Amino acid sequence: MSGFRHSTAGRVDRNKPVRFSFDGKTYQGFAGDTLASALLANGVHLVGRSFKYHRPRGIVTAGSDEPNALVGIGADEAHYAPNMRATQVEIYDGLVAESQNRWPSLGFDVGAVNETFAPFLSAGFYYKTFMWPPKAWAKLYEPLIRRAAGLGRAPTQADADRYTQVYAHCDVLVVGSGPAGLAAALAAATTGGKVFVCDEQSEMGGSLLAETTATIDGLSARDWVARALADLAARPNVTLMPRTTAFGWYPHNFLGLCERITDHMAKADPKLPRERLWQIRAKEVVLATGALERPLVFPDNDRPGVMMAEAARIYANRFGVKPGDKAVIFTACDSAYRAALDLMAAGVAIATIADLRAAPCGPWIDRVRSAGIAIRAGTVVTGTTGRLRIDSVSLATVGIDGNPGSSENIACDLLLMSGGFTPSVHLFSQSRGKLVYDEALQAYLPGISVERERSAGACRGIYDLDKVLSNGAASGTGAAKAAGFAAADTITFSTTADSVGTDGFIGVTPFGGPSSKARAWIDFQNDVTAKDVRLAIREGFRSIEHVKRYTTTGMATDQGKTSNMNALGLVSETLKVPVPQVGLTTFRPPYTPTTFGIFAGQSRGDMFDPLRKTPIHDWAAEQGAAFEDISLWKRAHYFPKRGEDIHAAVARECKATRGAVGIFDASTLGKIEVVGKDAAEFMNRMYTNAWTKLEPGRLRYGVMLREDGFVMDDGVVGRMATDRFHITTTTGGAPRVLSMMEDYLQTEWPGLDVWLTSTTEEWAVIAVQGPLARKVLEPLVEGIDLSREAMPHMSVREGRICGVPTRLFRVSFTGELGFEVNVPAGYGRAVWEAIFAAGQPHGMTPYGTETMHVLRAEKGFIIVGQETDGTVTPDDAGLGWAIGKAKKDFVGKRSLARPAMTASDRKQLVGLLTVDSKTVLEEGAQIVADPAQPIPMTMIGHVTSSYWSATLDRSIALALVRGGRARVGTRLSVPMPSGPITVEVVEPIFYDAKGARLDA
Amino acid sequence: MLLITCPHCGPRAELEFAYAGEAHIARPTDPMALDDESWARFLYHRANPKGLHAERWRHLHGCAQFFNVVRDTVSDSIVTTYPAGQPRPALPGDDKGATR
């Protein structure tokens, strides 16, 4: 024995010493240690400060249920992970760990002043204390609470680690590798089915890893585990997955597993990801998730040195660590007696066992008594002392009245508690299985299954080793059979192990009546005491769901693993109703906190979303274009020359296009080819417009509604032949337009002979716009007469340009003479460059989306999604002319006839001119009739588009205003923080209202 | 993640599909003949049952076909799938089966 480490006991590798640091101090442990076991081996119990009161806290458990020992891990910020459970962190050479929620140090923490204010931090204090005034929230309360209360801190640098995701299928997934899980895996494996076995711990074996006396098939428990694992590992149909937490159950037997790959390595291969997300579809699942020991709730049960009895046994037996010199044990069940004997063997003096039960008896009690340990029946702990570590315990015998008598003080440095075991039904409950309360076990057990799973062993309330093994084997066989694999023969086990029974206690131990001022912790992590829960009930909360939210019990990152049953017990006792009537809070994924990293996987940075680039993208980049994101596309926003900002560049691009000629990449426009005998009929039904009479070679602006009558998309459509249309959609709208068209075609009108093909990426679209557009293109085309007479506005011709086949549209989104040159995408850049070269003598200027927006706004052309928001009818948007009045039906037509759709006070599209022509309105700004009216004002509309027009040398705006068309000529107001802006309502067209330029 | 059996492609993971609302709500052949109330019911009223629900899904990242699914909204279990245009099959415990 050196310090608190036994010289031989346990499974750590004493030939591999490991050095690590905690709060800047270097310690030594061994390979196989967790951070918790290594700290305990160095006599360190104080590892953190509590969430609300900053109480000193120590290690309570030895597993993933740990509420207190949360630490930050990582030598640098890019590898820093907060809120890691020290009981699960495996140490390695160079590990850097720090405690959380303390300043300046763990031993002296300024935040502990919260203790003084404890009376003000009772149940519901968030709701009561910080109610008023509302403004104080952002500036005062929230920062205060965030600083004073909390868990770990977020790292200041981006996560440098890599995370991967993988899908897998198996016949049987076994969750947990304790005795039940191993037996199930062995039984299932022999059938030949594909078996996965996962366990959250670094070593498989579960509770058997801490077992020193029981035997299975003549072997010690540990040797049996080793043999079973070797047997499984040798089978090609079995995959063993240690360090892998099954954190979530999703519908249809789909489970999420997090595999921790490099966290335990001092030097990891840089090719390895830190963690891997397994998404497993299992035909059958065996849940062998075990049970968690319950704390007892008594005054000051949260001091460092107060620990679960079974955890202390694990530290002694599995890690060879003595968690203290002199222990008092407080228990309501036999398993703590087994722990007492193991700890005594490890060199811990057991001062006394206080047993809540009036008359404990049985082989374990006899064994402890003959070992000379004092047992006090019907005894409770009424308090503890010790600032940073427990130094004494008060014990009192419970009298006939149910209250404790006079206390006796006993010195100790360790207080072990055991309230019995709670089956881990989390995954079963996540699978929507119905839980049933077992009165005898005082536990919720799996009842009716919804998914294809079965629970085995302690997670269904079976605790005796022989029964656990046979239940596990039967579950494995049953699961394999259900997955279609027949078992050769039943596996049986012979064991020697004494039962520790199923006694236990839920609720709050008696320590001075319901009015006691003493603080007995129920939820360590969220700092919730029995007093808080009682207060919530006094204030009228009845349902456990409400008590949970009001007090926050069970709402911490541990989801109440150690606290939920005690909270239920207390509510049941206080309300004097049976536990099942109190209700049960819902278990939700994840079982333990899971990194965002595995959910993001490789979808970070450039891989976050697909990136769409046009064939002309690289040319624009070479020209120094600024880009903007439009749906998944990168679009050239503007082309700044040296020294230009966006305003200067856009003003220049606008003037050049209106004055000479501009060139614009419109390739992102959605395109759909509609082909078939019934194409025109289909178009008639999908669009508001009439298509039957549109001749091949002509274009039409089409408006598409949803069935509810609101504008969904728009775009220019070319009729290429009687049975063929070339549709364009908005850049972002292409997928939903195609999907809606497919929906109608497949499900409503399957008889129509029509075929839809997305051609968005087949065509590069080069818009050439401006009075000189024709001059630029004329020398480049073959077989197309571009003259005004031969090719009027809104026509399309097929031919060749620069030797490449083209569908050449004469169309304008700028109000100028304009063409849109469609060429196969592969030729896009070459044709673009040829046109650009040919345009240079004419002053051709490339322009981006911002200039496109300004030019179209000057003409009052709407943009779907900017002038429309899903509540705008064609008439609202000034597109009433685009409705084929003679058509009997089209999608959305019937809805347009509903009374609300034709009301005169609907918001209608208008133009706005600020009285001060230099003021540019803010898009989205609200519009009122009278700025002097009291707040809250009646808002009658909003600004949808607003720009500086270089052409007009003034600001312009489009807006949707209630009854707007009737308000043309009146003045309205746009209230802003700096004061109201007066605007004049005008027709929504600011330039060349007659369209002479367009027809040039 | 649901495991959905496309009637054309077989069982596939939910992420290949897009949900498309309640099934068997046929668009009226002559919408203009309907009064406002009937049209509103077609547009907006949905059964939203607790239990078996016939709904449309589209195998968006597969065959791109719309088809029908009967799903239990309580357990999320899928009872059956069938091509668009076929009637809701008669199923044990389903009083809405074999209609329309």
Ligand SMILES: [Zn+2]
């Ligand atoms: Zn399919």
